[in-house]
Amino acid sequence: MGGQYDFRKGYALDKDAAEDAVDVKQPYIDNGTDRLDPKRYYSSGFMKDEWDYMWTKTWNLAGPVSDISDPGDYFLFELGRESIIITRDNDGDIKAFYNVCPHRGNQLVSEEFGSLKRFTCSFHSWSFGLDGKCDNVTDEETFRPEVLCHDHDLTALRVGVAAGLVFVSMNEHVMPLEEYLKPLMAQLSSYEIDKMNVISHIRSEWAANWKTGIDAFYELYHLHAVHPETQAVMEDYKAQYDLFANGMSRMIVPFAIPSSRTGNQESMNEGIEVMLSDAGLAPDEFPVSAKEARVAVQKGKRRLSDKLNLNYERYTDAQLSDSFATGIFPNVQLGCHPEAIFIMRFLPHPTDPEKFYYDNIVMFRHVDVEGYKPAAWMGLQEDIDLTGQVRPDIIHISVDETPDLGLVLNQDAELLPFVQKGIRSKGFKGPLWGEQESRLRHFHAELDKYIAKKGL
Numbered sequence: 001m002g003g004q005y006d007f008r009k010g011y012a013l014d015k016d017a018a019e020d021a022v023d024v025k026q027p028y029i030d031n032g033t034d035r036l037d038p039k040r041y042y043s044s045g046f047m048k049d050e051w052d053y054m055w056t057k058t059w060n061l062a063g064p065v066s067d068i069s070d071p072g073d074y075f076l077f078e079l080g081r082e083s084i085i086i087t088r089d090n091d092g093d094i095k096a097f098y099n100v101c102p103h104r105g106n107q108l109v110s111e112e113f114g115s116l117k118r119f120t121c122s123f124h125s126w127s128f129g130l131d132g133k134c135d136n137v138t139d140e141e142t143f144r145p146e147v148l149c150h151d152h153d154l155t156a157l158r159v160g161v162a163a164g165l166v167f168v169s170m171n172e173h174v175m176p177l178e179e180y181l182k183p184l185m186a187q188l189s190s191y192e193i194d195k196m197n198v199i200s201h202i203r204s205e206w207a208a209n210w211k212t213g214i215d216a217f218y219e220l221y222h223l224h225a226v227h228p229e230t231q232a233v234m235e236d237y238k239a240q241y242d243l244f245a246n247g248m249s250r251m252i253v254p255f256a257i258p259s260s261r262t263g264n265q266e267s268m269n270e271g272i273e274v275m276l277s278d279a280g281l282a283p284d285e286f287p288v289s290a291k292e293a294r295v296a297v298q299k300g301k302r303r304l305s306d307k308l309n310l311n312y313e314r315y316t317d318a319q320l321s322d323s324f325a326t327g328i329f330p331n332v333q334l335g336c337h338p339e340a341i342f343i344m345r346f347l348p349h350p351t352d353p354e355k356f357y358y359d360n361i362v363m364f365r366h367v368d369v370e371g372y373k374p375a376a377w378m379g380l381q382e383d384i385d386l387t388g389q390v391r392p393d394i395i396h397i398s399v400d401e402t403p404d405l406g407l408v409l410n411q412d413a414e415l416l417p418f419v420q421k422g423i424r425s426k427g428f429k430g431p432l433w434g435e436q437e438s439r440l441r442h443f444h445a446e447l448d449k450y451i452a453k454k455g456l
């Protein structure tokens with residue numbers, strides 16, 4: 001491990017990857033070595049700047065298209081102080097509206113999901129079609145026409161769909177979504193997220209700034225200390241970190257191989273054996289050395305492609321075995337696998353810079369084959385409905401409750417409030433990021449472009 005480390009090269013998983021391969025190592029982007037003022041993690045002023053110059057200017061992931069498959073379906077997207085309705089109208093078009101009645105400002109919708117023919121306000125029963133047009137003003141004759149001359153339809157936002165996901169923007173002049181996501185599109189669309197459904201959704205409140213959350217999930221550097229058990233089954237040191245335009249980034253984490261930090265990549269262990277079984281290998285097909293398990297998983301999955309109808313042939317070898325943790329600026333990381341996408345979303349608190357909501361959404365591709373089970377490492381509960389027939393409710397966990405998010409995430413949840421407290425100390429002068437933390441520097445550099453009003 002270690003030895004010669006060239007930060008401009010880092011580690012590339014496939015040194016011979018074609019230039020247009022989805023997993024090819026990206027050229028180094030130099031974001032410098034500055035130590036940033038830690039106020040960004042706790043000051044209300046910085047929080048306000050983020051709202052004025054970043055959140056309201058950029059694209060934001062609202063949710064999956066599969067949550068609004070039929071006309072009239074809607075879901076709410078709560079972002080900071082705003083509440084946004086995402087719906088599908090009778091023409092099948094996806095629309096986004098601020099969740100506010102133009103009459104006196106009452107919130108129109110309170111349920112997180114639903115299906116309606118129209119939106120009716122609970123205050124004076126004005127109503128609005130799925131296209132946002134006002135179709136009833138109660139006692140209209142009692143309004144002077146000059147009042148109703150003012151626009152009284154719902155206020156729409158920019159909306160776009162990419163890779164089975166709905167994005168919205170409060171900025172009328174936002175760059176086209178295709179351009180915004182361009183660096184990631186080939187990879188994201190390969191996962192066919194539009195064929196997946198939400199099977200689990202947990203939103204927990206954490207006592208930390210949303211960026212403290214992002215920072216913790218954008219690197220593998222902490223795994224050996226905080227999640228030592230992961231070292232049996234994944235490479236947390238020679239991972240591939242990639243930076244892209246528009247603040248996007250990713251890390252490709254090799255699975256089914258013990259960490260090179262362990263000093264022993266030969267000995268088999270139970271975790272890797274389970275991964276081999278999950279890839280359809282019989283025990284007598286298991287390789288002798290753990291080092292060969294990752295390739296065995298890739299081959300095992302290819303063998304299952306037709307049977308499971310999972311189109312494994314469209315993926316590179318690394319996509320079959322590894323986690324492609326992909327950061328969409330500003331606040332999303334998608335853990336991409338052909339069988340499931342793990343959406344992590346870091347939602348800012350409406351008023352408190354030292355709280356955020358950690359949204360954990362699992363999207364799963366239903367496999368209609370007798371006996372098929374999701375891989376054990378996904379940690380899905382036994383009784384979960386995998387068919388995608390019923391969209392599960394969001395489970396909300398307040399900051400005072402101890403979240404039960406599974407071992408690894410619980411470890412992060414316990415740690416982060418201490419990081420947040422430390423960041424606030426007079427003794428802390430700002431983060432000293434290494435190159436395993438290059439994604440953090442890249443993300444903050446992009447944020448600073450917005451704050452300096454140089455963003456979109």
Ligand code: FES
Pocket residue numbers: 101102103104105106121122123124125126
């Ligand atoms: S506030 Fe909505 S109808 Fe009056």
Ligand SMILES: [Fe+2]
Pocket residue numbers: 216217222226227408412
């Ligand atoms: Fe972690």
